[in-house]
Amino acid sequence: MAESHFDDIRKLELFSAMQEENFASLMRGSYVQNFPPQIDLIHEGDKSDFLHIVLSGSVDLYAGWNDRDTSLETVRPISTFILAATIKDAPYLMSARTMEKSRIVLIPSQDVRAVFDRDPDFARAMVTELALCYRRMVKNTKTLKLRTSLERLANYLLRQQTRSGGAESFELDTEKRRVASLLGMTPENLSRAFKGLKPYGVTSTGNLITISDQNELERFAKPSALIDDHSF
Numbered sequence: 001m002a003e004s005h006f007d008d009i010r011k012l013e014l015f016s017a018m019q020e021e022n023f024a025s026l027m028r029g030s031y032v033q034n035f036p037p038q039i040d041l042i043h044e045g046d047k048s049d050f051l052h053i054v055l056s057g058s059v060d061l062y063a064g065w066n067d068r069d070t071s072l073e074t075v076r077p078i079s080t081f082i083l084a085a086t087i088k089d090a091p092y093l094m095s096a097r098t099m100e101k102s103r104i105v106l107i108p109s110q111d112v113r114a115v116f117d118r119d120p121d122f123a124r125a126m127v128t129e130l131a132l133c134y135r136r137m138v139k140n141t142k143t144l145k146l147r148t149s150l151e152r153l154a155n156y157l158l159r160q161q162t163r164s165g166g167a168e169s170f171e172l173d174t175e176k177r178r179v180a181s182l183l184g185m186t187p188e189n190l191s192r193a194f195k196g197l198k199p200y201g202v203t204s205t206g207n208l209i210t211i212s213d214q215n216e217l218e219r220f221a222k223p224s225a226l227i228d229d230h231s232f
Contacts, residue, residue, distance in 0.1 A: 001030045001105065008078055009053060009105065014129050018122035022115045030107045041096040041104065048085035048092055050106040054078065057102025060178070061094045071181040074099070074174065083129055086112050099174070135232070142227050144184050152183045153193040154221035155228055157202065157209055168214075172207040 006027060009015055015023055032055070035041065041052065044063055052059075059075040061082070072094055075081045085092045086109040098104075116123050143152055156179070164170035172179060180190035194204045200220045201213025211217055 001027055001032050005032060005055060005105065008055060012053075012078060012080070014080060014083075014125045015122070017125055018115070018119050022119045022122060026107055026111055026115055029111045030105055032103060032105050035098045035102050035104060037098055037100050037102075039098045041098065042082070042092050042094075044092050044095045046092050048082070048088075048090060048109050050109055051080060051083065051086040051112050052096070053080050053105035053107070055103040055105060057104075058099040059096050059102060059104075060099050061096050062181075063094050069181075070184075071178050074182075080129070083126070083133065085109075087116060087126060087130070089113065132232075136230050139227050139230060146227075149183070149185050149189055149193050150196045151221060152185070153190065154197060154200065154202075154217060155223050156183060157197075157211065158218065158221055158223055159228060160209070161211060168212065169208060169210040172209060176207070 006023075009027070010023065015026075035057075041059065042048075054075050054077050056077050058077075059081065060071055061073040061075060062069055062071045064070075075096075081096060082092055082094060084090075089109065116126055143155070147155070160172060161167070161170055163173075176190060177187050180187045183190070185193065194202065197217070197220075200217045201211055202217060203210045203212065
């Protein structure tokens with residue numbers, strides 16, 4: 001792998017405190033690949049051969065059962081997936097596919113486990129990362145179990161607005177069919193939910209969302225840091 005990528009990877013909290021020789025060891029066995037959109041990177045049930053790092057583009061984590069599938073999370077630069085399977089040497093519980101042209105680093109899982117055993121700073125960072133993943137999962141579960149479909153959509157739009165810079169109008173960063181999947185809804189239910197949010201100042205034209213009454217939408221959505229803030 002070209003050394004030009006090392007600095008970006010080193011800045012990740014997972015790798016920032018580890019010993020230099022151990023980081024160099026991981027990078028020696030790693031490589032970078034460019035993938036076009038809609039390419040499957042891993043399949044649930046497969047052996048976890050690599051830890052992946054998204055350098056550019058975006059990746060959809062999804063799962064399927066009984067001829068149904070659902071999107072679970074979007075991975076954006078610069079971040080890793082799927083860490084738990086790598087450290088447990090267990091099968092992937094999710095599949096992953098590129099959503100757009102993406103550059104991905106692949107680090108052999110056996111190298112990650114070997115460095116985990118001998119580098120205490122890397123081990124602590126690994127535990128912290130896994131804890132954040134667990135807490136994010138709990139927050140997603142709370143959203144699905146505690147909120148109505150209308151409340152889930154309202155809070156999703158508020159998060160997307162913040163991510164887009166806070167403007168009254170902004171573009172969704174993914175197609176609405178996938179938004180429905182992320183929120184545990186059918187596309188038909190999502191369409192009805194958008195109509196249900198019109199009294200709270202939400203209008204939708206394709207992927208363009210406008211929130212004309214911010215206070216009213218926030219009063220309805222009741223966003224909570226214990227559900228909606230994924231930074232801790």
